Amino acid sequence: MRKKKNLKSRWATVSSGRLAEDPAQYRGRWLSLYPPAKALFVELGCGKGRFLCEWAGRRPDILFVGLERTPEALLMTMEKAAARGLHNIRFISGDAAAICDLFAPGEIDRLFVNFCDPWPSNKRAKRRLTHRNFLRLYRVVLRPEGELHFKTDNRPLFDFSVSEVEAVGAQLLRHSVNWHDDPDYPGEDVMTEYEEKFSSQGVPICRCVCRLADGTTPEDSENTAGTA
Numbered sequence: 501m502r503k504k505k506n507l508k509s510r511w512a513t514v515s516s517g518r519l520a521e522d523p524a525q526y527r528g529r530w531l532s533l534y535p536p537a538k539a540l541f542v543e544l545g546c547g548k549g550r551f552l553c554e555w556a557g558r559r560p561d562i563l564f565v566g567l568e569r570t571p572e573a574l575l576m577t578m579e580k581a582a583a584r585g586l587h588n589i590r591f592i593s594g595d596a597a598a599i600c601d602l603f604a605p606g607e608i609d610r611l612f613v614n615f616c617d618p619w620p621s622n623k624r625a626k627r628r629l630t631h632r633n634f635l636r637l638y639r640v641v642l643r644p645e646g647e648l649h650f651k652t653d654n655r656p657l658f659d660f661s662v663s664e665v666e667a668v669g670a671q672l673l674r675h676s677v678n679w680h681d682d683p684d685y686p687g688e689d690v691m692t693e694y695e696e697k698f699s700s701q702g703v704p705i706c707r708c709v710c711r712l713a714d715g716t717t718p719e720d721s722e723n724t725a726g727t728a
């Protein structure tokens with residue numbers, strides 16, 4: 501992503517009340533930041549934020565947290581949230597690998613991973629946000645009935661991800677290799693920037709939903725979670 505002009509001053513303008521400074525301090529009490537919320541939804545690698553802001557506008561009963569490691573992208577997301585006057589959205593500037601330091605066991609109701617970097621070389625497979633090491637971390641922070649929602653345009657990454665879901669013994673609730681043509685497609689699903697770009701080029705969008713809980717308590721899982 502290109503450098504942004506006046507990043508520092510723009511950041512200062514929109515980050516107040518949105519960006520969680522020292523986010524680990526909210527571990528276990530994210531919902532207290534927005535008491536009307538009944539649930540916590542988190543997007544990892546939220547990019548420029550279209551998906552998150554659209555969802556937050558539609559669901560004022562949910563607190564959304566966007567985690568993104570590229571400041572330029574996060575700035576654009578925060579600017580979108582500010583322009584729309586969204587109160588039910590917070591941001592973390594950081595890496596998904598730290599998710600267990602940021603959220604308590606069982607704290608998250610839903611995790612979104614959208615169009616994550618495919619890292620095509622097998623040598624870099626552990627960096628994929630759907631690698632089993634990441635799934636084991638997500639299992640800790642998701643509540644037992646919570647769900648991971650994953651979308652991508654990249655079929656090899658999708659197939660890899662589904663096999664990782666199976667490898668950790670998770671439950672695959674939905675699986676579609678052409679989501680926009682799927683009978684379950686709601687017709688006006690919220691699209692991410694990448695989804696809009698690839699689907700307008702005719703590339704099929706793959707999507708799966710899974711439940712990661714394996715019957716152990718979140719506390720048990722925390723002790724066995726791998727690192728990414």
Ligand SMILES: C[S@@+](CC[C@H](N)C(=O)[O-])C[C@H]1O[C@@H](n2cnc3c(N)ncnc32)[C@H](O)[C@@H]1O
Nearest residue numbers: 545546547568569570595596614615692693694
């Ligand atoms: C390909 S873009 C997709 C952006 C957006 N989700 C979409 O669908 O339009 C991937 C995004 O994930 C972010 N990202 C990649 N790895 C990450 C990590 N380990 N932790 C946090 N963000 C990450 C990148 O900075 C980038 O903004």
